[in-house]
Amino acid sequence: MKSSLPKSPEIREQVCHTLGKYLRLDPSSLRPDDSLRDDLGLDSLQTIELVYEVESAFDIQIPDEDFGRLKTIGDVVIYLSERSHPAGNSLSVPQVTSPAKHASHPAKKTKSPGHSRKRQT
16 A cells, blocks of 8 residues: 555544554654554554554444555555545445355345235135
8 A cells, every 4th residue: 555645634643643542652653654563563463453443433344355454554544544535446435344244135035924825726
C-alpha cells in the first residue's frame, strides 16, 4: 500500500490516538511510515488486539483478507480513509467474513407442509 496519505487529518489523528493509547506512547511520536511490527514491536497477538482497538474506535469490521495488508500506520490510515470514502473503491463496502456467509441464507423460503394446497381428487 505504497501511496500518499489521503487528506484526512481526522482519521490520521484518530489512528495515532488509538495506537498511542494502546501502545502507551505519545500519539505525536507516531509517524505514518512506522511499521507495526518492526518499529512499534508488535507481535502477531498484539497486532490482532490493535486491529480490534481500531475496529472499535472506527466502528467497522476489518475482514481477515484485508488485515494482512496493514503493515504501517500509514497503511491503516489509508485503509480507513478508503473505507470511509466509498467512491469507486471496493474496500469501502463492508464485507462479511466467510463463516457468516454460510449462516446468512435464511432468505430461502420453503413451503411448510401445513400451508400446501390440497390436491383435489
